[in-house]
Amino acid sequence: xxxxxxxxxxxxxxxxxxxxxxxxxxxxxxxxxxxxxxxxxxxxxxxxxxxxxxxxxxxxxxxxxxxxxxxxxxxxxxxxxxxxxxxxxxxxxxxxxxxxxxxxxxxxxxxxxxxxxxxxxxxxxxxxxxxxxxxxxxxxxxxxxxxxxxxxxxxxxxxxxxxxxxxxxxxxxxxxxxxxxxxxxxxxxxxxxxxxxxxxxxxxxxxxxxxxxxx
Amino acid sequence: xxxxxxxxxxxxxxxxxxxxxxxxxxxxxxxxxxxxxxxxxxxxxxxxxxxxxxxxxxxxxxxxxxxxxxxxxxxxxxxxxxxxxxxxxxxxxxxxxxxxxxxxxxxxxxxxxxxxxxxxxxxxxxxxxxxxxxxxxxxxxxxxxxxxxxxxxxxxxxxxxxxxxxxxxxxxxxxxxxxxxxxxxxxxxxxxxxxxxxxxxxxxxxxxxxxxxxx
Numbered sequence: 518x519x520x521x522x523x524x525x526x527x528x529x530x531x532x533x534x535x536x537x538x539x540x541x542x543x544x545x546x547x548x549x550x551x552x553x554x555x556x557x558x559x560x561x562x563x564x565x566x567x568x569x570x571x572x573x574x575x576x577x578x579x580x581x582x583x584x585x586x587x588x589x590x591x592x593x594x595x596x597x598x599x600x601x602x603x604x605x606x607x608x609x610x611x612x613x614x615x616x617x618x619x620x621x622x623x624x625x626x627x628x629x630x631x632x633x634x635x636x637x638x639x640x641x642x643x644x645x646x647x648x649x650x651x652x653x654x655x656x657x658x659x660x661x662x663x664x665x666x667x668x669x670x671x672x673x674x675x676x677x678x679x680x681x682x683x684x685x686x687x688x689x690x691x692x693x694x695x696x697x698x699x700x701x702x703x704x705x706x707x708x709x710x711x712x713x714x715x716x717x718x719x720x721x722x723x724x725x726x727x728x729x730x731x732x
Numbered sequence: 733x734x735x736x737x738x739x740x741x742x743x744x745x746x747x748x749x750x751x752x753x754x755x756x757x758x759x760x761x762x763x764x765x766x767x768x769x770x771x772x773x774x775x776x777x778x779x780x781x782x783x784x785x786x787x788x789x790x791x792x793x794x795x796x797x798x799x800x801x802x803x804x805x806x807x808x809x810x811x812x813x814x815x816x817x818x819x820x821x822x823x824x825x826x827x828x829x830x831x832x833x834x835x836x837x838x839x840x841x842x843x844x845x846x847x848x849x850x851x852x853x854x855x856x857x858x859x860x861x862x863x864x865x866x867x868x869x870x871x872x873x874x875x876x877x878x879x880x881x882x883x884x885x886x887x888x889x890x891x892x893x894x895x896x897x898x899x900x901x902x903x904x905x906x907x908x909x910x911x912x913x914x915x916x917x918x919x920x921x922x923x924x925x926x927x928x929x930x931x932x933x934x935x936x937x938x939x940x941x942x943x944x945x946x947x
Binding site: 528 | 746750752754775779815822830832836839840845884886907910926929932
């Protein structure tokens with residue numbers, strides 16, 4: 518994952534870990550834990566308790582002496598920090614195989630994201646409906662983004678179409694892009710990009726398999 | 733990302749960071765840096781230099797006094813640890829929209845993974861070719877996996893088909909699964925699973941956008 522964040526004071530790895538803490542806390546709550554100590558939370562993620570406390574200290578004071586963190590409260594705080602204490606409308610740009618697959622992806626809704634509008638430029642795709650959403654021509658993105666206050670976009674177009682699409686995203690006032698296109702985007706600094714690197718997940722598996730073979 | 737690693741001694745977060753270190757080192761090398769200190773490498777990822785040294789200490793001694801790490805050498809060492817110093821043949825199970833999109837994903841090849849065989853059970857898809865690969869019926873997976881020594885699989889089937897597919901994966905001797913199906917898999921402990929959580933990437937963007945609005 519490569520990101521460029523507007524605020525250099527909070528390292529991107531700290532923000533990444535907020536997502537990981539959030540998932541662990543959601544899991545802990547599901548199995549009936551109301552509180553957790555920084556050292557136990559850290560152990561679950563392979564970081565020291567000092568690192569856990571340092572990470573949260575960027576944003577405030579969330580622990581209780583002798584108790585640790587209250588899971589439900591900390592979940593709320595992290596969602597507030599991340600900005601996912603509300604639902605974000607998201608524009609999907611590119612409705613080929615990947616785009617259609619992402620439209621059906623249920624993990625977004627659970628964490629506060631809703632794909633509200635879908636766009637393409639292919640006349641064979643524009644006008645089609647997928648998962649109950651009608652694909653519009655990309656030229657309508659600026660008007661739709663303004664009407665629905667859409668700030669986030671998922672870019673799922675071929676590499677060759679990426680920078681043309683980006684021009685429209687910029688014009689539409691999109692400020693965050695989740696980029697699946699295997700290409701570096703030419704963007705103004707004010708726009709944040711996260712590139713999806715699926716090979717990283719495979720590396721983690723390779724490690725696990727190698728360890729097993731060597732046992 | 734949820735993983736269950738066979739070795740409890742190396743925390744999964746440490747292995748995750750190996751992938752992040754690897755990407756940073758590859759980037760550093762591309763822009764002409766031959767060496768880097770643990771504190772500079774840590775700063776790029778928002779972890780302390782102690783954490784960097786502690787992470788690598790699980791696997792050996794890689795730094796040089798007064799020099800730091802030699803990028804090219806450390807890249808080789810990390811790939812060796814992760815097991816990606818060779819190319820892994822991967823089986824793709826599920827060739828619908830997501831599967832086809834993944835077949836076209838170029839990030840895998842760059843990091844040592846090659847989708848060598850593709851499977852489905854849908855008679856409309858079996859026999860079709862995508863990205864030069866002919867889709868075979870899932871029942872052939874055990875034979876193909878044995879012939880090609882395939883240990884890793886990408887599972888890109890609908891939730892309803894996931895556990896049926898898993899039975900075949902187990903039978904085929906697959907030991908690592910990258911799971912895109914939005915469901916918890918019932919697996920023997922010896923099989924490692926990494927679930928892809930794309931919402932995490934969106935959270936990182938939401939944070940960046942919220943920060944910008946609050947500036």
